Amino acid sequence: MAAISREEVAHLARLSRLAVTEEELDTFAGQLDVILQAVAQVGEVAAADIPPTSHSVPLTNVLREDVVTPGLTPQEALSGAPDAEEQRFRVPRILDEDVAS
Amino acid sequence: MTDITRMTATQIAELVASGETSAVEVTRAHLDRIAAVDGQVNAFLHVDSEGALAAAREVDARRSAGEELGPLAGVPVAVKDVLTTKGVPTTVGSKILEGWRPPYDSTIVQRLRAAGTVMLGKTNMDEFAMGSSTEYSAYGPTRNPWDTDRIPGGSGGGSAAALAAYEAPLAIGSDTGGSIRQPGAVTGTVGAKPTYGGTSRYGLVAFSSSLDTPGPCARTVLDAALLHEAIGGHDPRDSTSIPAPVPDVVAAAKLGATGDLSGVRLGIVSEFAGEGAEPGVLAAFHEAVDTLTKLGAEIVEVSCPHFRYALPAYYLIAPSECSSNLARFDGVRFGLRVGDDGNRSLEEVMSLTREAGFGAEVKRRIMIGTYALSSGYYDAYYGQAQKVRTLITRDFTAAFERVDALISPTTPFVAFPLGARTSDPYQMYLADLFTIPTNLYGGPGISVPCGLSDGLPVGLQVMAPTMADDRMYRVAAALESAVGTLTPPQL
Numbered sequence: 001m002a003a004i005s006r007e008e009v010a011h012l013a014r015l016s017r018l019a020v021t022e023e024e025l026d027t028f029a030g031q032l033d034v035i036l037q038a039v040a041q042v043g044e045v046a047a048a049d050i051p052p053t054s055h056s057v058p059l060t061n062v063l064r065e066d067v068v069t070p071g072l073t074p075q076e077a078l079s080g081a082p083d084a085e086e087q088r089f090r091v092p093r094i095l096d097e098d099v100a101s
Numbered sequence: 102m103t104d105i106t107r108m109t110a111t112q113i114a115e116l117v118a119s120g121e122t123s124a125v126e127v128t129r130a131h132l133d134r135i136a137a138v139d140g141q142v143n144a145f146l147h148v149d150s151e152g153a154l155a156a157a158r159e160v161d162a163r164r165s166a167g168e169e170l171g172p173l174a175g176v177p178v179a180v181k182d183v184l185t186t187k188g189v190p191t192t193v194g195s196k197i198l199e200g201w202r203p204p205y206d207s208t209i210v211q212r213l214r215a216a217g218t219v220m221l222g223k224t225n226m227d228e229f230a231m232g233s234s235t236e237y238s239a240y241g242p243t244r245n246p247w248d249t250d251r252i253p254g255g256s257g258g259g260s261a262a263a264l265a266a267y268e269a270p271l272a273i274g275s276d277t278g279g280s281i282r283q284p285g286a287v288t289g290t291v292g293a294k295p296t297y298g299g300t301s302r303y304g305l306v307a308f309s310s311s312l313d314t315p316g317p318c319a320r321t322v323l324d325a326a327l328l329h330e331a332i333g334g335h336d337p338r339d340s341t342s343i344p345a346p347v348p349d350v351v352a353a354a355k356l357g358a359t360g361d362l363s364g365v366r367l368g369i370v371s372e373f374a375g376e377g378a379e380p381g382v383l384a385a386f387h388e389a390v391d392t393l394t395k396l397g398a399e400i401v402e403v404s405c406p407h408f409r410y411a412l413p414a415y416y417l418i419a420p421s422e423c424s425s426n427l428a429r430f431d432g433v434r435f436g437l438r439v440g441d442d443g444n445r446s447l448e449e450v451m452s453l454t455r456e457a458g459f460g461a462e463v464k465r466r467i468m469i470g471t472y473a474l475s476s477g478y479y480d481a482y483y484g485q486a487q488k489v490r491t492l493i494t495r496d497f498t499a500a501f502e503r504v505d506a507l508i509s510p511t512t513p514f515v516a517f518p519l520g521a522r523t524s525d526p527y528q529m530y531l532a533d534l535f536t537i538p539t540n541l542y543g544g545p546g547i548s549v550p551c552g553l554s555d556g557l558p559v560g561l562q563v564m565a566p567t568m569a570d571d572r573m574y575r576v577a578a579a580l581e582s583a584v585g586t587l588t589p590p591q592l
């Protein structure tokens with residue numbers, strides 16, 4: 001049985017903000033199925049009582065001295081932006097027309 | 102005088118320090134070499150001739166002024182395109198960052214400059230460091246100098262190939278699942294993944310933040326150690342940076358070079374010694390084990406029963422972290438923006454931008470990660486993989502109670518032909534079978550050439566406990582003293 005359907009892959013693409021094509025969906029569905037079946041092997045390990053590891057370095061609440069150092073100028077910070085206006089990142093429309101009006 | 106490009110970093114630095122040659126002359130020789138062979142190799146995405154010559158002139162001026170130079174001053178270095186370089190293009194091998202010139206330097210690059218090294222340019226890589234062959238670069242594959250129809254490994258194939266093609270004596274890589282060590286193995290060069298947190302991630306474009314580790318690549322173990330020392334150590338701008346001095350890797354490399362390993366106990370990981378690797382790789386590995394025995398090392402077999410689950414655990418953890426990290430590529434603050442016609446919504450523009458800017462492997466990993474983190478699947482996939490990570494760490498801890506370091510082949514197979522594994526993504530993942538456990542544990546690992554199989558290089562991997570990076574350099578340098586360095590036949 002397949003681990004993942006074409007419809008589920010389409011849903012994942014939407015969640016991931018990827019406007020995939022129909023051809024891509026066909027290819028990815030098969031490939032993701034192979035990958036997910038293989039990685040599902042982790043389920044074979046009896047690990048109910050094992051604590052999870054999120055990170056190999058056991059550091060918490062790392063702080064440094066609050067010293068003022070030069071940062072990027074607005075011009076530098078915006079230098080790679082696709083679109084900028086009045087020292088701000090300019091973004092495409094966020095609200096629907098009827099909501100905005 | 103012999104060809105400068107064939108020299109080690111150590112030799113070049115001595116010549117520059119003594120005034121026998123200038124840093125400018127050294128830099129010109131390497132830029133000429135790049136111009137001559139990189140059309141065949143494609144190791145570089147960007148060559149910064151002007152910046153390199155300016156840095157070289159600065160080193161020469163400091164020497165003329167009587168300043169004492171560091172052990173790598175005047176030595177050229179190639180930097181993987183995953184590290185930000187102020188004003189110099191940084192693409193991460195992706196179309197989504199094409200043309201981006203970062204407004205700041207990564208800590209590694211700052212330290213390279215402070216050490217007086219001369220950055221030649223940025224090297225090719227699998228897009229976002231996801232891959233094992235450099236074929237997933239959006240800018241075409243890098244080719245292996247040993248056989249240009251074969252892959253140079255990945256994701257840092259550009260850095261490894263630049264070394265093997267004598268385009269640079271030193272290079273920087275980053276290792277999330279083997280991206281320094283596996284290219285080192287298949288190009289006959291040395292690649293070291295430091296202890297996680299031993300080198301700064303500030304300015305390293307993130308793939309999987311709990312695993313990403315920048316590190317040194319070179320043609321000799323001593324050169325790698327010198328580079329490791331120059332770039333390593335605590336960085337207040339990386340909250341996972343370990344606040345401790347760099348282990349004395351240079352002294353360890355020198356000690357190892359004497360060829361004496363008496364008193365050193367090495368463990369062969371039994372799970373990696375018999376299966377999974379092709380016969381030629383195993384033959385070269387076992388010959389290297391005999392050599393290590395002759396050098397005085399005591400060899401014992403050690404079982405690490407959970408290592409067989411490292412690959413599946415990694416391919417859940419790394420994609421999960423990547424799906425989160427790559428959310429920043431939204432077409433707003435840097436890089437590509439597609440479809441902004443004034444009518445489309447932010448979400449539509451974002452989806453079109455990411456669709457156009459990311460390659461297939463990056464999309465696959467983002468979707469796998471999104472799946473593994475979804476409610477309903479989280480416990481069975483991401484949560485379970487994190488528990489397996491604990492068990493793998495326990496395997497390492499138990500093994501290091503018995504031995505000083507672990508050894509294995511670096512990769513299951515030698516450099517494969519271009520195109521051989523791109524149609525089946527999981528077959529590509531298998532290239533990292535032996536390197537991944539170390540990343541999940543967080544310890545250091547190094548690949549050092551140990552012989553040839555059918556005329557292609559084979560690497561031996563040494564894995565050490567966290568913050569005992571010096572141990573792996575000692576073992577690698579000892580093996581190098583017996584095996585010697587490998588020279589590709591073609592270029």
